[in-house]
Amino acid sequence: MLAITIFEVGIAFTSIPHNILIVVFIVLTIVKAYYIIAFFMHLKHEKVALKYSIILPFILILYLIVMAIAEGNYLNLVG
Numbered sequence: 857m858l859a860i861t862i863f864e865v866g867i868a869f870t871s872i873p874h875n876i877l878i879v880v881f882i883v884l885t886i887v888k889a890y891y892i893i894a895f896f897m898h899l900k901h902e903k904v905a906l907k908y909s910i911i912l913p914f915i916l917i918l919y920l921i922v923m924a925i926a927e928g929n930y931l932n933l934v935g
Contacts, residue, residue: 857888857891857892860887863884867880893910
């Protein structure tokens with residue numbers, strides 16, 4: 857996690873385009889969330905049903921966030 861965080865801080869000060877930087881940060885944040893859930897919360901070796909009971913709501917919440925952002929930007933795209 858430390859290496860990922862150092863990498864995030866390092867690329868924050870580069871001249872990479874803003875859109876690409878946002879995607880990279882989102883992907884790295886999801887990777888860090890996986891490590892937190894798997895190792896710090898000790899869920900890596902749990903049964904499949906428990907994993908799905910955690911992953912499914914997470915996916916649905918991500919879908920809700922994406923749809924809310926898309927709908928919020930709808931007027932900006934049309935007008």
